[in-house]
Amino acid sequence: DASGDSGDDGSGAFGAAIERGEDVPLLTGSGEYTDDISRRGTTHLAIRRSDHAHARIENVDTGDAEAMDGVLAVYTGEDVVESGVPNTIPTAWDLPGLVQPQYRMLATDKVRHEGTAVAAVVAETPHVAHDALERIDVEYEPLEHVTDPVEAVERDVSPVHDEAEDNVAFDFELGDADATDEAFADADRVASVDLRQPRIIPNAMEPRAALADWDETTEKLRLWMTSQNPHLHRMLLSAGTLGLPENKIQVIAPEVGGGFGSKIYHYPDEAVTAWCSMQLGRPVKWQATRSESYLTDCHGRDHVTTGEIALDEDGTIRGVRVETHAGLGAQLSQFGTATPSYLYATVLSGQYTIPAIHCRVVGAFTNTTPVDAYRGAGRAEGIYVIERLVDVGARELGMDSVELRRHNLVAPDEFPYESAAALVYDSGEYERAMDLALEHVDYDELRERQRELRDEDRYIGIGVGNFIESAGLSPSGLAGDLGAQAGGWESSIVRFDSTGSVTVLAGTADQGQGHRTTYAQIAAEELGLSVDDIDVVEGDTDRIPQGMGTYGSRSASVGGGSIARGAREVREKARRIAAHQLETSVDDIEFEDGEFHVAGAPDRSLHIQAIAHEAYLGHDLPEGMDPGLEETNFYDPENFTYPFGTHVAVVEVDPETGEIEIERYVAVDDCGEIINPMIVEGQVHGGIAQGIGAALYEGAAYDDDGHLQTRRMDEYAVPHATQLPDFETDNTVTPSPHNPIGVKGVGESATIAATPTIVSAVVDALEPFDVDHLDMPITPESVWRAAETGGDR
Ligand code: MCN
CATH class of the missing domain: 3.30.365.10 (Aldehyde oxidase/xanthine dehydrogenase, molybdopterin binding domain)
Known part of the structure; x- marks a missing residue:
């Protein structure tokens, strides 16, 4: 039984090597990525980055850049501070004794790695914005730097953050030190290895990008971005960074060209894009270059x-x-x-x-x-x-x-x-x-x-x-005990419409994994339908109210688990409608290939898609039952x-x-x-x-x-x-x-x-x-x- 313990005969969709439905738009170039999207009056953001590994910022002179034709504004870290927004890029995982230095959208006092965002230019075209970067004059006082994690701690170097003089952010232990010492003392032999696991640079095909559109009349921000977890981005951007409630932010992840982890994180750049739009009242777009990604995508x-x-x-x-x-x-x-x-x-x-x-x-x-x-x-x-x-x-x-x-x-x-x-x-x-x-x-x-x-x-x-x-x-409680500032659950909606088609809205967000295909297979299996009857939607916080996103290989098990549970609830409601309309008890209704029929009387049957139509007519439902055929599911695995x-x-x-x-x-x-x-x-x-x-x-x-x-x-x-x-x-x-x-x-x-x-x-x-x-x-x-x-x- 490929569909686990659902107990009903599904459609055979689960387990089939079905071709990926998403590939045609991706392969023919009709897929829409963040940079393909434009709003009326879109302006363009470029970010001036530090070319020092470690330095004190003495002065940022933006005058020449501001004077350029086509430049709308040049902002520094001080401008963000003065705007009064919370201006924090928060971490989402606490550890005992963790040193958490301030992390701002644009640096104010020091740059701490090559590529640190120092100033932002907004211009009418991307070319002018990039040209203007060179007209910003930043004076630095270089400081001693360290790039190796052992040297950072063991050598006497000037600290990256004053709060951590020895450069130690945390000192973490797991397991039983005494029992391990004993095991080593008692063992016949000991072998050891000294090893390094070098830094890897993620290489998603699409570099990171954002398009922010702040609507001054509704005071609502729409943010298209290359996100693996739009709801988490909404959460982290809201209170900590921009000072907006979640219902005033819509995060949309259109097609996302790969992530490999790098598009999970809340970086300064997308936040700056949003903040600039809020300052100017115009849509602002930022598209990282490949070299910028190498410098700023988390390694x-x-x-x-x-x-x-x-x-x-x-x-x-x-x-x-x-x-x-x-x-x-x-x-x-x-x-x-x-x-x-x-x-x-x-x-x-x-x-x-x-x-x-x-x-x-x-x-x-x-x-x-x-x-x-x-x-x-x-x-x-x-x-x-x-x-x-x-x-x-x-x-x-x-x-x-x-x-x-x-x-x-x-x-x-x-x-x-x-x-x-x-x-x-x-x-x-x-x-x-x-x-x-x-x-x-x-x-x-x-x-x-x-x-x-x-x-x-x-x-x-x-x-x-x-x-x-x-x-x-998961579960969320365990994640919380270990320090997570987010849940381990996932959420989805399984919704029939009155024509008998199904829309699955999922809180995860695909970057190439094939969710549209596999989620359709899960729902089709549970509902006895073909994958062609199912539409899958991800990546929009206004359409899908809640979610946690795609990372940690969680979508099939947590996201898919949520969809299966939701589909089963929908099927059970449909079963109750079928029993009512076929004038028999729920226990006498069997389900096969999308058809509900009376046990022992296969000709007395109703298809689940016909029941969907009835559910929205609402004319003949069991007493006390609400119309409609959809379920919202939250699934927190054990x-x-x-x-x-x-x-x-x-x-x-x-x-x-x-x-x-x-x-x-x-x-x-x-x-x-x-x-x-x-x-x-x-x-x-x-x-x-x-x-x-x-x-x-x-x-x-x-x-x-x-x-x-x-x-x-x-x-x-x-x-x-x-x-x-x-x-x-x-x-x-x-x-x-x-x-x-x-x-x-x-x-x-x-x-x-x-x-x-x-x-x-x-x-x-x-x-x-x-x-x-x-x-x-x-x-x-x-x-x-x-x-x-x-x-x-
Ligand atoms: N699947 C399946 N049967 C299973 C398990 C999974 O058919 N028993 C399918 C799933 O339905 C999904 C795909 O395999 O379509 C991957 O599922 P899952 O393991 O749940 O992983 P996620 O969808 O949560 O994807 C995240 C994972 C991670 S953490 C990284 S990093 C990564 C990866 O997926 N980045 C990718 N694969 C990637 N693939 C592409 N193309 N691009 C990336 O950036």
């Missing part, structure tokens, strides 16, 4: 870690200890505190039964672009650490890494499994997925081939990556979902040239019941590409002056299709018991899995050269050096 990762694993000779893992310095950048971004703390430390048990875990994370301010969630967010960093530890542990024991993994896997009968890192895993069959992945590559034969090839001085490596993910942060799987990579490295070739890539994923296998496969493909990108190509770099060196697409290596192998994908299906449709998320799984899998494969290939670990991105140069020196350089 991901930036961890420096020491991990240790305690083992017994037989391969039993006794404990794991992790200490990480996490770079937060110059300001606390929305979920920038949650990502390296709870989202990271809680997955350190991976797929394994580990009795003792302790993790400490020092969150450090640095003079860099703020860091926040990037696809895999926290979970990717955590799984990377445990998978590297399992590999170095296997080396230490002289054991095959698959055997070490197998020895410690959480078994199917141990669920729900409470890990020592505080999560309760819902369900899983880890060994089955691992064996399936190993079967695809014929693991034993492959190891044999590896041995033979080494005799010919050829080096293939086999990398295995086991992962879990905690997807869809737990996360826990997707899992095993990825296997086979690489060949050439120690002479350092070249790495990926021969095969196999991904076995388990995301519970699958709504649309084609979309799931697409998500896995994209995720693997990003995971490989991190392992082999990507990484933001700062120079000695604190300038971003990788500031354009030709300086930052996003992998090309030609650098990627053919992906071989497969699935196991272990339904989530916490979810009305049995689904688990899939949007981040493959990114989480692919990075450790590839690193594991390259390091495995270099085993004869005594290489235990290589930091990312692993380049031909680093492979060559490692082969030369055994990983010492």
